[in-house]
Amino acid sequence: MREFRPTRFEILPVVVKNLLIINGIIFFAQITFGDKFNITDTFALHTWQSPLFKPWQFVTHMFMHGNFGHLISNMFALWMFGSILENVWGPKRFLTFYMICGLGAALCHMIVLYYDMQPVVEAFKMLPFDEQKIYLYSDRFRLNEATLGASGAVFGCLAAFGYLFPNTRIYIYFLFPLKAKWFVLIYAGLELMQAVQNSAGDNVAHVAHLGGALVGVILVYYWNKNNKKTFF
Numbered sequence: 001m002r003e004f005r006p007t008r009f010e011i012l013p014v015v016v017k018n019l020l021i022i023n024g025i026i027f028f029a030q031i032t033f034g035d036k037f038n039i040t041d042t043f044a045l046h047t048w049q050s051p052l053f054k055p056w057q058f059v060t061h062m063f064m065h066g067n068f069g070h071l072i073s074n075m076f077a078l079w080m081f082g083s084i085l086e087n088v089w090g091p092k093r094f095l096t097f098y099m100i101c102g103l104g105a106a107l108c109h110m111i112v113l114y115y116d117m118q119p120v121v122e123a124f125k126m127l128p129f130d131e132q133k134i135y136l137y138s139d140r141f142r143l144n145e146a147t148l149g150a151s152g153a154v155f156g157c158l159a160a161f162g163y164l165f166p167n168t169r170i171y172i173y174f175l176f177p178l179k180a181k182w183f184v185l186i187y188a189g190l191e192l193m194q195a196v197q198n199s200a201g202d203n204v205a206h207v208a209h210l211g212g213a214l215v216g217v218i219l220v221y222y223w224n225k226n227n228k229k230t231f232f
Contacts, residue, residue, distance in 0.1 A: 012079070013086040015095045020075050023150060026063045027071050040064070041139075044146035045106055047113045049121050051136055052144050062102040064148040074150045081157040088164070097160065097219060098153050101212045105152020108211025117143060152208040156216030159184055163220050188213055 030039055045061035046053040065071040086094035120142045124132060135141045161168075162184030169177040178186075188210065195206035 010087045011083065013083055013091065013094075015086050015091045015098070016079055016082045019078060019082070019098070019150075023063055023065070023071065023075060027065050027068075030064060040146050040148070041144075044148040045110070046146060047117050047143060048110060049114065049117050050143040052146075058103055058106050059099075061106065061146075061148045062099075062150050062153055065150070066148060070149060074154050077154045077158065078150065081161040082154070084165070085157055085160055097156065097216070100219060101156025101216045102150065102153035104215030105155065105208040105212030106147075108214075109147060109152070109205050109208035112207045113147075147205050147208070149205075151205065152212030155209045155212035156219075158187070159213035159216040160220045163217055184213070 034040060041052050042054070043057060043060035044064055045057040065074065082094065082098065085097070089097070124135065124143070127135070138144060162180045166179060166181035168180045170180055170183045171177055191206045191209045191213075194204070195210060
């Protein structure tokens with residue numbers, strides 16, 4: 001496998017650049033108008049059992065973030081790995097890949113969330129009707145907890161980069177070199193461990209991360225297997 005070193009003309013390709021801009025604009029809208037227009041309730045992803053769930057949330061949640069640190073970490077990873085993939089594949093194929101990874105990550109998360117929330121649904125059904133009305137649209141009700149962020153799609157990019165360029169060195173904290181294949185495997189292992197532990201207070205969607213990575217690897221494997229130069 002080869003190593004990839006982008007030239008100065010490939011540092012910020014068009015799709016990655018526009019994804020960075022869109023995510024930044026939407027985050028600004030969240031912090032500016034979020035409370036007034038219920039942006040999180042409307043566009044963040046909610047479990048199927050929640051009255052707040054809407055089909056478009058599978059897409060819209062990918063462009064929202066919980067805080068500035070969440071936004072910066074995802075956008076840095078998107079630029080770091082996504083720009084290389086876009087340079088290799090071109091904008092159309094990369095955008096297709098990014099969206100499929102994000103949707104796949106959301107689907108994996110929703111399936112696990114559905115089973116996790118079944119005890120909550122059963123407990124809710126046992127409440128008197130008046131109490132059900134109080135909880136039904138409350139932000140504090142577990143069924144209405146929101147999932148948001150580009151992490152699933154970004155993990156797909158990370159996994160694809162590790163598959164295509166396994167021996168390229170990634171510098172951890174800009175100091176410690178580690179080959180991409182080991183970085184991806186270690187990171188995935190940590191995510192799997194945390195997903196299995198399911199610790200109280202852990203609000204990170206580890207299953208979504210793993211789902212995005214899995215979809216990314218499957219998609220890259222399929223494209224390479226068929227040896228297609230272009231997807232479109």
